[in-house]
Amino acid sequence: MTDEAPSGPTDSGARRIQEVAMGYYSSQALYVAAELGIADLLESGPMPVPDLAAAAGADEDSLFRILRLLARDGVFELSGGVACLNQAAEQLKTGGQGTMRDLVVIFGREFYRAFGELLSAVRSGDDAFRVTFGRGLFEYLKENPDRGRAFDRAMGAGAVFFNSVPDAYNFAPVTTVVDVGGGNGTLLGSILAAHPHVEGILFDAAPVIESAVAHPRLTAVAGNFFNSIVEGGDAYLFSRILHDWSDQQCLKILANCRRAIDPGGRILVIERLLPGAYATAADVNMLAVTGGRERSREEFAALMSRTGFELRRVIPLPLEYNVIEGAAV
Ligand SMILES: C[S@@+](CC[C@H](N)C(=O)[O-])C[C@H]1O[C@@H](n2cnc3c(N)ncnc32)[C@H](O)[C@@H]1O
Missing domain, CATH: 1.10.10.10 (Winged helix-like DNA-binding domain superfamily/Winged helix DNA-binding domain)
Known part of the structure; x- marks a missing residue:
């Protein structure tokens, strides 16, 4: 005793x-x-x-x-x-901007299954989604168009921070925004609506842009950012793109962007930053689901400086998101 x-x-x-x-x-x-x-x-x-x-x-x-x-x-x-x-x-009702039903279903159906393989993924260093489904998330979404559309809607439901981007960033000097991996164009559409002098180019995989929002100043261009990125923008938006990929893959994407952009052009990277609480959780989701990672400000600065950009400033958005601005140098 x-x-x-x-x-x-x-x-x-x-x-x-x-x-x-x-x-x-x-x-x-x-x-x-x-x-x-x-x-x-x-x-x-x-x-x-x-x-x-x-x-x-x-x-x-x-x-x-x-x-x-x-x-x-x-x-x-x-x-x-x-x-x-x-x-x-x-928030679980179907339809309407901001519905979280699709997000909850993606998390509960596909991502939950992937998390079931987290242990073997951590042992092997591969991503759990690939271990579970035999292919990467974006290949899976391409092969299952219904799930692809649900994913695009789920991403579009990030409206809480989307709505604050047009005011948080100064778009006055910008002529053309290219939204790289812009999904169904919800974010780009809200920037165009708030800034009538801005033209928009939505750049994403072909099946994704087919269901893009319609806007008179929005042009949709299909492509693969690992091959090349469309030219013609002075601001290139990467919203929740770089966290899907490894450092090597991000260097390829940013190098392709640097080839497309003129000196003085800007990249606007929208991401959470480590060591924030949401970023810490999202980082494990990226580990399991995409093989990507969340990063710190210093890590984004390093990716930028290796590809001909300089991190200029970080503008906070709701839900721990930020606009991380880089200038082509
Ligand atoms: C996490 S979603 C982000 C969508 C949107 N930017 C947002 O913040 O809601 C990633 C996007 O990257 C696109 N994508 C993935 N691989 C791509 C590639 N190789 N080339 C172009 N777009 C790609 C996907 O189709 C998807 O729309």
Whole structure:
């Protein structure tokens, strides 16, 4: 017998381990609700869980238990067996700018499966998505056009920081923005809407630009940034691109950009910076899903200086994102 307090589930270290270990319960429950379209079914008002289960094609008891966990976590409200939307659950509705349903489904379906191979990926140094699906994320999205469109919509739902880019950065001296890997053009569209003197070129893989937003000052150009990048811009935007790739691959992309851009032109890299809290988490997602990485300001400065750019300044955006401006030198 010792005088030491027994360590058990009340011990704060053990509780912390339990919370971290159980994280997937909540993320998978959220995915199930998103996949079943529960938020859409509740759009016109609260529903008893049995009716909701019938409408969703789900088992009543199982759905109730999923919703009870989500309500505990602050997503949906559940009272007396009746479920309704709350502010967080609203984000799971389909359609509309900013919907997070596609993002939750991508995370819960493809990325969750990839994380199941994290251990072997860490041992081998390969990315877990490739270990799981036999090909890289962007090849997979190309081969599965429905999932590709869902991914593009999920990226477009980054509206929280997209909307602040047109004001955060001074576009007054800019003539033409090339959005490299611009997805469906949501961010570029918001820059063009806010700055009527700016022309936009959306540069991405062919299947992606097919579903791009329409805008009279937006030209879509298909291409592969590992081969070459379209010329004609004085500001080249890389929003959430470089974190998808290794340093060697980023050097190739930036060198291709340097060939396309005139001296004095700018690159606007939109990324989170280590050691931020979101960046630290996103870095493991990149390790698992793309084989890329999040980086510190110094690491971006080094990539830029090796490819003929100079990091000039960092402008903070919401959700830990930044515009990292580099000038062609
Ligand atoms: C993480 S998404 C970012 C999309 C958008 N810039 C944003 O911030 O929401 C990466 C984008 O890079 C594009 N991409 C991937 N490989 C590419 C390549 N080799 N050439 C051109 N675009 C590519 C993808 O199609 C996708 O739209």
